[in-house]
Amino acid sequence: MNETIDIKINKVKESRIKSIDFNNIVFGTVYSDHMFVADYYDGKWQNFSIEPYAPLSLSPGNAVLHYGQSIFEGLKAYKAADGSVQVFRPEANAERLNTSAERMCIPEVPQELFMTGLKELLSIDKGWVPKSKGASLYIRPYVFAMDEYIGIRPSNTYKFIIFTCPVGAYYSEPVNVKIETHFTRATPGGTGFAKAAGNYAGSLYPAKLAQKEGYHQLIWTDALTHEYIEESGTMNVMFIVDGKLITAQAGDTILNGITRNSVLTLAREWGIEVVEGPVAVKDIVKAAEEGRLEEAFGTGTAATIAQIQKIGYNGTDYELPPVEQREFSNKVLEKLDAIKYGEEPDNHGWILKI
Numbered sequence: 001m002n003e004t005i006d007i008k009i010n011k012v013k014e015s016r017i018k019s020i021d022f023n024n025i026v027f028g029t030v031y032s033d034h035m036f037v038a039d040y041y042d043g044k045w046q047n048f049s050i051e052p053y054a055p056l057s058l059s060p061g062n063a064v065l066h067y068g069q070s071i072f073e074g075l076k077a078y079k080a081a082d083g084s085v086q087v088f089r090p091e092a093n094a095e096r097l098n099t100s101a102e103r104m105c106i107p108e109v110p111q112e113l114f115m116t117g118l119k120e121l122l123s124i125d126k127g128w129v130p131k132s133k134g135a136s137l138y139i140r141p142y143v144f145a146m147d148e149y150i151g152i153r154p155s156n157t158y159k160f161i162i163f164t165c166p167v168g169a170y171y172s173e174p175v176n177v178k179i180e181t182h183f184t185r186a187t188p189g190g191t192g193f194a195k196a197a198g199n200y201a202g203s204l205y206p207a208k209l210a211q212k213e214g215y216h217q218l219i220w221t222d223a224l225t226h227e228y229i230e231e232s233g234t235m236n237v238m239f240i241v242d243g244k245l246i247t248a249q250a251g252d253t254i255l256n257g258i259t260r261n262s263v264l265t266l267a268r269e270w271g272i273e274v275v276e277g278p279v280a281v282k283d284i285v286k287a288a289e290e291g292r293l294e295e296a297f298g299t300g301t302a303a304t305i306a307q308i309q310k311i312g313y314n315g316t317d318y319e320l321p322p323v324e325q326r327e328f329s330n331k332v333l334e335k336l337d338a339i340k341y342g343e344e345p346d347n348h349g350w351i352l353k354i
């Protein structure tokens with residue numbers, strides 16, 4: 001991006017922060033004071049501003065409401081021990097947003113615009129980053145179509161917005177998941193690798209059915225055979241079997257998770273054997289039956305490291321060892337937290353200080 005990024009700042013008259021009970025926040029329900037907004041028209045991003053967080057005005061004929069041309073990201077900022085604010089791997093999110101953008105025919109958001117908007121927003125709203133360990137400021141950048149047009153074609157106009165929410169845990173307890181063998185989240189050649197709004201909409205109904213059976217979430221399997229584990233929709237999934245870390249290869253049906261990548265990087269550095277490849281349901285079930293399935297967990301920005309307690313498959317529930325006994329996932333959670341909260345040096349270049 002060659003032009004300067006000149007951001008117009010319009011701050012709230014009075015912050016809402018004093019009315020927030022930071023000890024009782026339900027994920028995704030509390031929003032900080034401001035948002036960063038940029039508009040795309042005439043072939044370029046322009047009109048950069050920080051505005052009070054407020055409802056948007058959309059035409060009923062806005063293309064995004066009809067055809068879902070919309071993508072998003074999720075990342076987090078943490079209050080470090082020294083009082084500074086630390087953002088975890090924002091450049092990776094900026095890059096992935098553009099991977100999604102290409103697939104959804106959305107114009108690229110220049111990395112410089114993403115980073116400048118993010119830094120400006122966080123420097124204004126840094127008081128909203130929760131102080132307690134386990135809590136953080138969830139950051140939601142997203143881009144969506146703005147054309148008032150209900151014919152099918154890519155929109156010519158878009159909005160890029162970043163807002164933030166103070167959050168605690170996404171899953172407050174270990175999760176019970178069901179391996180899905182009928183419905184499909186993503187197909188080869190489809191949009192599964194993109195953080196596209198529609199991927200999430202399509203997952204709601206099957207997840208609702210599983211919730212009625214007492215599960216928190218699904219583990220999706222491949223669309224063609226339902227024999228291979230893919231991801232969970234809210235997170236990537238990993239298993240420890242016979243001491244090896246096993247996870248599905250990120251591909252066109254699986255989101256290339258940033259937490260996933262961070263966990264695999266640490267595991268390799270610790271000398272743990274990592275197997276990224278097809279994960280056959282039958283192998284995981286067999287390992288569970290033989291007591292070799294030592295750990296199962298999800299990885300994601302919102303979910304962080306979410307322990308899996310029970311896996312349902314074809315009417316049988318497989319119980320995993322108690323969470324306290326899980327060496328790898330507890331260690332990796334502790335290590336990632338230490339880096340994010342600034343208790344340990346960031347040797348990987350993962351932290352942006354605000």
Ligand code: COI
Binds near residue numbers: 233234235300303
């Ligand atoms: C995230 O982990 O940031 C996501 O986008 C997943 C969503 C379920 C909150």
